[in-house]
Amino acid sequence: MNRPISEIVIVGGGTAGWLAACLIAARADADAAHPIHVTLVESPDVPTIGVGEGTWPTMRRTLERIGISEAEFLLACDGSFKQGSRFDGWVAGGDESYDHPFVPPIEGEPAAIVEGWRLSGDRSFAATVATQSNVCAADLAPRQRAMPDYAGALNYAYHLDAGKLAALLTRHATEKLGVRLVRDHVVGVDRVEDGDIAAVRTRGSGEITGDLFLDCSGHTALLIAGEYGVPFLDRSDVLFNDRALAVQVPVADDSPIASQTIATAHRAGWLWDIGLPTRRGIGCVYSSAYASDDDAAGILADYLVGAMPGVSIDDLNPRRLAFRSGHRERFWERNCLAIGLSAGFLEPLEASAIVLIELSLNALLDNFPASRDVMDIHADRFNALFRYRWDRIVEFLKLHYLLSRREEPYWRAHRDPASVPQRLVDLLRLWKHQPPSNRDFPAIEEVFPAASHQYVLYGMGFAPPEPGAIRIGTLQHTTAMLRQVEQRGRSLVASLPTNRAYLAALRRDAGVVDLKEHAS
Ligand SMILES: Cc1cc2nc3c(=O)[nH]c(=O)nc-3n(C[C@H](O)[C@H](O)[C@H](O)COP(=O)(O)OP(=O)(O)OC[C@H]3O[C@@H](n4cnc5c(N)ncnc54)[C@H](O)[C@@H]3O)c2cc1C
Structure with a gap:
């Protein structure tokens, strides 16, 4: 039981498997005793x-x-910058819109910030308390080229081509980080007497033995479900969507690139619209209980007519995807840890899947089991932490539906009290009197902190609380800070390049480097 953990076997080479391989290999100490x-x-x-x-x-x-490097990543993955999400038509199905930016509101007591916003006029909550909405409205990048890698004037993430990311990570892992790749199909599992996995058996490459097995086999969940039978907790009673229809639409190389994922509500779900330098990825997410596949194709076709005139769905070869919102009851069982789709999946409304992969790997590596005899302690802690995270994400996604006033059957069903987790019901009662705060989300690394809840709540028209019996002490200071947000927003808009200008210059420069390399 006290054998060291040195042989890591990852089953699956999607985003989860390759992120795991790269992060573990990059953080491993080559001089360690084992x-x-x-x-x-x-x-x-x-x-x-x-x-x-x-x-x-x-x-x-x-x-x-x-x-x-950031440039290598952006170029190899057709990457662009993401600074949050914009939600169109979620409140009443009209042309209303609100933002969930990555930059949190100004620092201070939430009650003072919300009261400062309430008194400041009729601008949206997000545009009043943070600079990012203005920057996104102008399709601007969050950083200048001269800044160090991964630093920004504003908090940001990326939009990317998933296939290209897996290819980049494969190259990097195998060529630079010493990861061994076995291209073979796993057909069975060997266990030792105590129940641990000893090896996975492949069709043509024999047995691959290991100390810790990461199940990154996607929806198959080959080890965590197939071998250990850990139950799947279905959350589709709360989150109804279970289908997606996705297309990729090429764009002109001088077209604007949006800074946010645009999520547009429709009668039985929503559509995503993600801008990359060479194409837009557009998809219709829907619930098969409220829309047929043909209905979804019609909704997507209508969206394309409005968003990209001249583009017809008939020329695009849409991809159909089916999924179930839910997650494993446990993620780490004996010496097997499930990461990625094998651990679970919740509909992609707030892009919470890849971040959970990253958080799972950080949790593993920050608490790496020194030997087998302490692994179960780490597993118990991991399972408790991630059960907390999945539960909070379910509630946060539900909030987007619950606050809508749309009247179609799908939206009304989302407001049925039987479909709403009790914790969310209680929080909404509380938030009538006080804004979401860290006291509602006390964990150290909340996936969606109080700020995210404030953006959705006030973006969707939830009434801010009236001042209560306790004086809000910092209002004057808050009002001054909100004025600064406005000024800083203006100066950022005047100084940041557009996403298109930034990424085009990056490509031009890379082309110059490539040509030079070619010539020498
Ligand atoms: C419609 C939709 C939209 C999404 N949008 C987002 C988003 O915007 N943001 C986000 O964060 N996430 C999003 N996701 C989720 C995201 O796609 C996944 O979390 C991510 O790609 C990780 O997938 P994976 O690596 O776990 O699984 P997969 O990509 O399915 O990889 C599984 C791997 O396991 C291997 N495998 C399977 N069986 C065997 C076997 N027997 N032997 C050997 N290997 C095997 C396969 O070959 C493959 O390499 C979305 C998902 C859907 C369905």
């Missing part, structure tokens, strides 16, 4: 899911830790 070796097994028969284009600001630190 150095870590990473092997990744990837089936040639099972394709990766191939979607997942919106990330979280955590991705900057992840890439930096892996040792990939």
Whole structure:
């Protein structure tokens, strides 16, 4: 039981598997008494899911830790900057819109900030308390080229091509970080007497033995479900969407690139619209209980007519995807840890999947089991922490639906009290009297902190609380800070390049470098 953990076997080569391989190999100490070796097994028969284009600001630190430069990443993955999400038509189905930016509101007591906003006129909450909405409205980048890698004038993440990210991580892991790649299909598992996994058996490459097995096999959940039978907790009673129809539309190389994921509500779900330098990724997410596949195709076609005149769905070869919102009851079982889709998936409304992969890997590496005999302690802690996180994400996603006033059957069903987690019901009662605060979200690394809840709540027209019996002490200071937000917003808009200008210059410069390399 006290054997060291040095052989890590990853089953699956999608975003989860390759992020795991890169992060573990990059953080492993080659001089350790029992150095870590990473092997990744990837089936040639099972394709990766191939979607997942919106990330979280955590991705900057992840890439930096892996040792990939920002320019290399942006160029290799057709990447662009993401500074949050814009929600169109969610409140009443009209042309109303609100932002969930990555920059939090100004620092201070939430009650004072919300009261400062209430008194400041009729600008939106997001545009009043943070600068990012103005920057996004002008399709601007969050940084200047001269800034150090991964630093920004504003907090940001990326939009990317998922297939290209997996290819970049594969190259980097195998060529620079010493990860062993086995391209073979896993057909079975060998266990030792105590129940741990000893090896995975492949079709043509024999057995691959290990101390810790990461199940990154996607929806198959080969080890965590197939081998250990850990139950799946279905959350579709809260989150109804279970289908998506996705297209990729090429764009002109001088077209504007949006700074946010644009999420447009429709009668039975919503559409995503993600701008990359060479194309837009557009998809219709829907609930099969409220819309047929043909209905979804019609909704997507209508959206394209409005968003990209001249583009017809008939020329685009849409991809259909089916999913179930839910997650495993436990994620770490014996010496097997599930990361990515094998651990679970909640509809992609707030791009919470890749960030959970990153957080899972950070949790593993920040508490890496020194030997097998302490692994179960780490597993118990991991399971408790991630159960908390999945529960909070379910509630946060539900909030977007619950506050809507749309009247179609799908939206009315979302407001049925039977579909709303009790904790969210209680919080909404509380938020009538006080804004969301860190006291509602006390964990150290909340995926969606109080600020995110404030943006959604007040963006969707939830009434800010009236002042209560206790005086708000810092209002004067808050009002002055809100004025500064306005000034700083104006100066950022005047100084930042557009996304298109930034990324075009990056490409031009890379082209110059390539040509020089070619000539020498
Ligand atoms: C419609 C939709 C939109 C999404 N949008 C976003 C988004 O905007 N942001 C975000 O963060 N996430 C998003 N996601 C989720 C995101 O796509 C995934 O979380 C991410 O791609 C990770 O997938 P994965 O690596 O776990 O699985 P996969 O990509 O499915 O990879 C599974 C791997 O396991 C391998 N495998 C399977 N069986 C075997 C076997 N027997 N032997 C060997 N190998 C095997 C396969 O070959 C493959 O390499 C979205 C998902 C959907 C469905």
